[in-house]
Amino acid sequence: GIQVEQSPPDLILQEGANSTLRCNFSDSVNNLQWFHQNPWGQLINLFYIPSGTKQNGRLSATTVATERYSLLYISSSQTTDSGVYFCAVVFRREYGNKLVFGAGTILRVKS
Amino acid sequence: KAGVTQTPRYLIKTRGQQVTLSCSPISGHRSVSWYQQTPGQGLQFLFEYFSETQRNKGNFPGRFSGRQFSNSRSEMNVSTLELGDSALYLCASSLMGLAGGGAEQFFGPGTRLTVL
Numbered sequence A: 001g002i003q004v005e006q007s008p009p010d011l012i013l014q015e016g017a018n019s020t021l022r023c024n025f026s027d028s029v030n031n032l033q034w035f036h037q038n039p040w041g042q043l044i045n046l047f048y049i050p051s052g053t054k055q056n057g058r059l060s061a062t063t064v065a066t067e068r069y070s071l072l073y074i075s076s077s078q079t080t081d082s083g084v085y086f087c088a089v090v091f092r093r094e095y096g097n098k099l100v101f102g103a104g105t106i107l108r109v110k111s
Numbered sequence B: 001k002a003g004v005t006q007t008p009r010y011l012i013k014t015r016g017q018q019v020t021l022s023c024s025p026i027s028g029h030r031s032v033s034w035y036q037q038t039p040g041q042g043l044q045f046l047f048e049y050f051s052e053t054q055r056n057k058g059n060f061p062g063r064f065s066g067r068q069f070s071n072s073r074s075e076m077n078v079s080t081l082e083l084g085d086s087a088l089y090l091c092a093s094s095l096m097g098l099a100g101g102g103a104e105q106f107f108g109p110g111t112r113l114t115v116l
Helices: none
Strands: A004-007 A010-014 A019-025 A029-037 A043-048 A052-056 A059-064 A069-074 A083-091 A105-110 B005-007 B010-013 B019-024 B031-038 B042-050 B053-057 B064-068 B074-078 B087-094 B111-115
Touching (some): A010 A019, A019 A105, A043 A052, A069 A083, B005 B087, B019 B087, B042 B064
Parallel strands (some): B010 B111
Antiparallel strands (some): A029 A083, A052 A059, B042 B053, B087 B111
């Protein structure tokens, strides 16, 4: 069936380290978004990136649509980067237009 | 521009009761979609409303329903609450909705429902 898989499930970093989070998806997508869920539960938009590369400060993302994966890069991590990172897609085929979420990557940044 | 707002932020109900949650989208956005987040099932799509019409529905029982008003505000209702309905309920708004891939989705802060 349709799937969105994120890796790693858990990541512990020392402050200042860099990290790469991966999102694999099982079919062609029209929409791909990365979110950071804060401790209060709100999903904060990081990137809307169905294809290509974008950068925003210490964060950048790349989606290779033809190979069905996306990467989120976090450089010089800070303790405020801690939380859960979700990848979510809308599949191109008619599986029902909806955001399908991965299980998330739990990131802990230690000072 | 104000973001997506949800009320109430927290709710405690008992089994068998019903509950109504509210979501106000970003001004000008016509699509509101709802998601349920639980530790066991993760984030799951409930339904989407666009211009007062339900466009898509996830795999949830009929106890979960919704509606959208002419000002794009949306409500979600859960009847005959069960313990398993305890969850964080998130709504998202977008300009043109999820059809055809859709535009960027923006989420509200969520309503945390506890069913005792």
